[in-house]
Amino acid sequence: MPRLPPALIREAALQNHLLPLLLRACRDLPSARNEFRWLQEHARDTVHAKTRKRHKALPEDALIHLKSPRHGEEKSQCPQRKDSSVKSKADRLEKTSVAVDANSRRSLFRRRVFVHRGHRNSVVSHTSGRGLRDAFQEQYTARSHAQSLLAKFIARRARGVPLQYILGNQPFGNLEILTRKGVLIPRSDTETYSQHVAKLLLSWLHTATFASHTRLPGRRKLRILDLCSGTGCIALLLHSVLKPPNLDSNIDLEILGADISMDANLLSRRNLQHNIAEGLLHPDAAQDVSFQQMDILRLARSNRSKTRRLFNHGSPSAHQDAALDDTWDVIVSNPPYISPKDYRPGGQTNSSVRKYEPKLALVPPVSGSSGDANPAVDPGDLFYGPLIDLMSSVGAKLLVMEVGDSQQAGRVHEIAMEKFKNRDDDVRFERWKDDGTERLLSTSRASHQGLTDGLAAEGTQAASATTDSHASDRAVVVWARELAEWRMSVRWDGRV
């Protein structure tokens, strides 16, 4: 990592004495400033949540709310709103009312994203016993608590602890995904393509229901597997888009998340509950989504019927009527894909990721232990072969696999071509970039040599102006059967 220029450190120190510490983790001023603000808000929220808890014992009507005299800049208060839905918001605003600490009263940190924040300095006091003085005293201690908490947070962050572990959550689409040590933090790249997958599925469902009812024979249920689910973010995001929380939708969904880690499993279940409680997920998600502890690599080695049985056993609505119902439509996976070489210091992997995030979620197990040691396979690509096998054995029509970079995408493409070499399934391969560019890839090695360039070029062109040569590939996508057909007609104009 290059050294930070002293001028930058000086500039940061001028704004706030804690800011240079954040610069160690963030490497540039704007993001350090953003993180400072988020940590500050979190510190205030934490302290205030504690004081609230203490006051909870008191009866509601015994509390009086005093407003502090307005200061010069404290004029943009929110007006009185009366409906109850806003009331909770007002409560939340009050929560963040602990005043800004003295240091941050410098120019920059006066900024408030939410103008109401910090403006309403309400003092909660108890009429009978404690007086105004106590209330102010309390406010003062709360303030100094928040300040010392912030200093602690920043010290941790400076050591490289991921911001999301300190704050305890990460926004993901519309959702708030809880994070904890031992489970990989959801990445924004994952967010982007997951949302794209959800939108594609939604539009496919629309055309499928309008065109003919025979596409999903026997049922109109969409069954999705999220393999290596981690926090459960992909599974939950798909649910939140396919079945939005505030809309009545007739889509019948079933989503199963599988991960080898017990910690991940517990966390993903908590995330399911948390997001339903927050109203970010449809209440049906409690039935539709489930998470199981499973070893994907071992599962992929078992035969087709056993695999299906295991997955269906894991799903909440255990399907007895197996013959009709035991296939899954979609597999999405963000497997570990960093090779040991890249994981080592000096490799591609960021030191904060190495130090604080679980290796289990990042680096595939050494291939020797998985049984079929194949020297031809790059140790980072260990999961992709089994994932493609699983696609066939559960009868999935769409497989979306996250990859680390464009080279890996190329290798995964090779693996996929190899796997589908002798099958007459109608399959299509695509690569998706971070910036939304999609490319259609050749389906067989024979045509690979001559065709790749032409097709790739055409593909990029069709993907309009969103090309950024710096973006790397983020996902390899396999379409099969009727979904491949649909995809070819709507996206690639029936090109072969």
Add this chain to the structure above:
Amino acid sequence: MSCPLYAAQLVAILLRIRVQVLRLTFNPAVLSEIESQISPVLLQRARAVAAEHKQLAAANATEYDVSIAKKIGELSPVAQALKEWEDAQNSLVELQGLLDDPSSDAEIRSLAQSDIESTVAELPALTSRLKKSLVPAHPFANLPCMIEIHPGAGGSEASLFAHTLLEMYQGFCARMKWPTQLASYTADDSVSDKALTEALLEINQPGSYEMLRSEAGVHRVQRVPATEKKGRTHTSAVSVLVLPVLPETGGESDLDYEDPNSDYYIAPPDVRSETMRARGAGGQHVNKTDSAIRLTHIPTGIVVSMQDSRSQHKNREKAWQLLRAKIAQLRREQRDAEITAMRRSVMGGVARSGREDKVRTYNYSQNRVTDHRSGSETSNLDAVLAGEEPLEAIMQSVREWLSENEVKGLLAEEELKDKAKQNEKENQKENGKK
């Protein structure tokens, strides 16, 4: 609103009317002059609108149609204003007849005289209402708005004043009891005091666009900066943009985002979306906390970026909202420019009020605020900067100026149409002769 200034103005206006009235009553010829205060062209247009209103109302009485009812709702202010104006005119004529009638006795004469006075006093208000009712409402009038502030020429002095302006609008909104949200704020790091390089204030109050649209333009500050050693006055500029907050879905309103012919349509391929600093290794290798989104609308070159929220999703939504607002505003401005260009051919110079034009000066040494459009001026700089009544008074004067301008423009347009019609007729005649 019971400010002494207002009372004084009111008295002055009343006195002027009184004087006019006194002169009028002795000179019936002036009556027609009053009448001609509204141009025949506008009157003609108003009558046409009223006729249409009547016809539609009759049609709707037999067969109800929502869209027709809506149209009637739009036309009815004109019809109403015209009716009141015509009533006043008719009663004037009648009263004048009474006065002129030699058979009227003294008592009737004096009654008629006083009635004439009161009617004439009402007339200017009725006329201006009729004129204003003819001006179509601004399409964004009912929407909430966003104020975007950028310092212009003047370096740190401009960014300092930009912050002062932001506080002024925050103060104004607080006084109006409008909920506001500072959606984006970038501090100017080169200045130790409160200063900004960019700020976006969201005002979640329907109709605030109409109130605040008078604020768009370049605000100029003249003062001796704190850093100035020789005591020279500097002039700096801050540009203020007022953007409409368009509703999220076009469903309930007339705004249709999906229709390519709509003003609010943005073709998705025209927009390049970038997550900033997307270079280098990504995915599991790094853990970015940066959630900034930048959208570029390629045809117009408009760029918006949002980074304040931790959620990329929220930043993207915000960025889209801002982009949509900016494009809608731009298209609206283009239309306005076309109309202005057309009017200019008839009216000669039309005062411009585009985004690049200087609209107001805040002079600290003279403690004075001057609006260059309405010409209104106040010597209560502090109160203006705090967003109190004097600011509202200035804004009110600008709104009046704007609507007067609109009336003038409308008149010019109607005259133009009239001329075109006459030309056509003459052409037809000539053709007929041949």
